[in-house]
Amino acid sequence: MVRPTPLHKHPGFNVRLGFVPLLDSAPLIVARELGLFDAEGLDVELVREGSWASLRDKVSFGLLDGGHMLAPMPLSMSLASDRPKVPVVVGMVLSRNGNGITLSARLHHELVRSDTDLKNPIATARALIRVAKGRGEPIRLASVAPWSSHDLQLRDWLASAGPDSEQHVQIIPVSPIQMVDAFRSNSIEGCCVGEPWNSLLEYEELGHILHSGHQIWQNAPEKVLGMRADWTEQHDMMHRHLLRALLAACQWLDNPHNHGLLRDVLARPEYLGEQINVLDNHPYSLFHPRLHQHFFRHSANFPWLSQAHWLATRLTLRGQLGPVDDTMVRRVIRPDLFRDAAASMGIDAPVIDSKTEGRHQLPFTLSGRYGPVDVASDRLLGEHLHDWLADNPMATPNKEASRTKTATKTRPQ
Amino acid sequence: MNSPQPLRILLIDKDPERASQVCQALRYEGHEVIRQRPDATGLTAAVARDQPDMVIIDMDSPDRDTLENMSTLNTHAPRPIVFFADQPGDRATIHAAVKAGVSAYVVDGIQPERVRSIIDSAVAQFESFQALRAELEETRSALEDRKVIEKAKGLIMRHENCDEETAYRMLRSSAMEHSERLAVMAGRVVTLLERRSQSSVGSIRKAS
Numbered sequence: 001m002v003r004p005t006p007l008h009k010h011p012g013f014n015v016r017l018g019f020v021p022l023l024d025s026a027p028l029i030v031a032r033e034l035g036l037f038d039a040e041g042l043d044v045e046l047v048r049e050g051s052w053a054s055l056r057d058k059v060s061f062g063l064l065d066g067g068h069m070l071a072p073m074p075l076s077m078s079l080a081s082d083r084p085k086v087p088v089v090v091g092m093v094l095s096r097n098g099n100g101i102t103l104s105a106r107l108h109h110e111l112v113r114s115d116t117d118l119k120n121p122i123a124t125a126r127a128l129i130r131v132a133k134g135r136g137e138p139i140r141l142a143s144v145a146p147w148s149s150h151d152l153q154l155r156d157w158l159a160s161a162g163p164d165s166e167q168h169v170q171i172i173p174v175s176p177i178q179m180v181d182a183f184r185s186n187s188i189e190g191c192c193v194g195e196p197w198n199s200l201l202e203y204e205e206l207g208h209i210l211h212s213g214h215q216i217w218q219n220a221p222e223k224v225l226g227m228r229a230d231w232t233e234q235h236d237m238m239h240r241h242l243l244r245a246l247l248a249a250c251q252w253l254d255n256p257h258n259h260g261l262l263r264d265v266l267a268r269p270e271y272l273g274e275q276i277n278v279l280d281n282h283p284y285s286l287f288h289p290r291l292h293q294h295f296f297r298h299s300a301n302f303p304w305l306s307q308a309h310w311l312a313t314r315l316t317l318r319g320q321l322g323p324v325d326d327t328m329v330r331r332v333i334r335p336d337l338f339r340d341a342a343a344s345m346g347i348d349a350p351v352i353d354s355k356t357e358g359r360h361q362l363p364f365t366l367s368g369r370y371g372p373v374d375v376a377s378d379r380l381l382g383e384h385l386h387d388w389l390a391d392n393p394m395a396t397p398n399k400e401a402s403r404t405k406t407a408t409k410t411r412p413q
Numbered sequence: 414m415n416s417p418q419p420l421r422i423l424l425i426d427k428d429p430e431r432a433s434q435v436c437q438a439l440r441y442e443g444h445e446v447i448r449q450r451p452d453a454t455g456l457t458a459a460v461a462r463d464q465p466d467m468v469i470i471d472m473d474s475p476d477r478d479t480l481e482n483m484s485t486l487n488t489h490a491p492r493p494i495v496f497f498a499d500q501p502g503d504r505a506t507i508h509a510a511v512k513a514g515v516s517a518y519v520v521d522g523i524q525p526e527r528v529r530s531i532i533d534s535a536v537a538q539f540e541s542f543q544a545l546r547a548e549l550e551e552t553r554s555a556l557e558d559r560k561v562i563e564k565a566k567g568l569i570m571r572h573e574n575c576d577e578e579t580a581y582r583m584l585r586s587s588a589m590e591h592s593e594r595l596a597v598m599a600g601r602v603v604t605l606l607e608r609r610s611q612s613s614v615g616s617i618r619k620a621s
Contacts, residue, residue: 049473050472050473050474050475050477051473051474051475051476051477051478051481052477052478052481053477053478053480053481053493053516054472054473054477054516056495057472057493057495057511057516058511060495060511061495061507061508061511061512063511063512082496083495083496083497083499084495084496084499143482144478144482145478145481145482146481146482146484146485146486151482171486172457173457173478173479173480173481173482173483173486174457174479175475175476175477175478175479176475177475178475178476318485319485320485
């Protein structure tokens, strides 16, 4: 285990962070358990929340300073027009990927029998709609919180089958904790949910993972660190230390040698508890290989303005937000804060704030401040291109092409 | 309180005792309260079937995200009360609710004052329950404290060969010296003396 250098806590460096007990809350838990918060002089209180709504409310009313959030959540909190806005600032991404679209064993079997190419999400979405039409009854799928990448990915996947696909599918809200029961009682036939729930459904032989969220939006930001904007204004130093501690935790998490220890830590009752223990006999240990969940590699923590804008357009499309422009995204997503904290640890970051999302099929390199940096691929379902570039006062617009060394080399990672 | 028409309230709380208190208080105010324990998709079904004007649910319940999702899917579904926090009066009410662990969802068109009064009484019940629980905890720990103090006194009496009052005075003065609570100091004395008596009783006797 990493031993931090002995430290002195800065007076008044207390932060209250909320988390929802999911596999991707690991950066916060690890930062505390390895003493990484201590090493930054931070006194962090982690508060476990039963729902995203509860975390949102506590952040809104100052009972928490911030926490582990679904990537679209800070946008929805900061930019909402139908309710009081709660400005939130995102200085880093905590994890990428990790969602799965899981179908009940029966429905999955039906797709297998129909001779559909199960690797192609558009083909499976069409096949699913055919099943619904064939039996004259909509497919019942479950979605979790509305401002989640799960919900948005599920809807993008279904929409890829054609404009009328929503008519043949009924989407029911179910909380992740009740997903296994809902499958067992046959009240739903599929869902899009985060880990460990997909693995659990497979382990219980109730369902099969049909697609990973990675196949819908490659390497999309899944969870971020969202802090209340007024807090970050008053505590810019503390925020920087917080980013440093979590960045160190994310780096630690990407090393598979640490996963044995991680599992023991997460299994403690104050964190994930029993739900992890069930996976003890699971062949894949903690991280399902199909879901490509990761925390650090390929500049995973860099908060891209263009990815945030892409998420915002999905929220707008589903009627959860009005139109969103450059200034709005820039207020919430702060690559500048990330660059500064990362550079202080010798971690380089891209010099540009936005890129054409959907254009990169393979990991590629971009210029960092000190040299080339690796960036993950970013394909979007249906070869969609999200060609939106923030006007960056530091760089002339649309410079990505000249800065990109077009990636053809794949690195084994 | 005679409101023109009673509101229909769906109450979801995993703590049955607290739920009965809240239920009683709201019924006393003339509202119709439906209590239920949701299962797999029971909540969505229950909201659709019972069409409550308001849902009161404890903050820790994972069902909250389900309700949030319903409110985006269906325009008639109850919306989270925090979305109405734009007026100063409401803000205070909602702040108190979040703090007490009460969350609520309301359908459109219900008078704000009525909503406020319902939330206030739910918050009052949650808080009094919290206070009761804290009091129980305090009583329990006071009992524990007394037990450990008695034990430490006994050990000191045997060890120092003194009477009870002297033993107590010694314990109290060393607690004051170390600026510790009496019970904490007593705990230390117990650990120390018990360990010593296990290892080498004779030598300590001589040394003192």
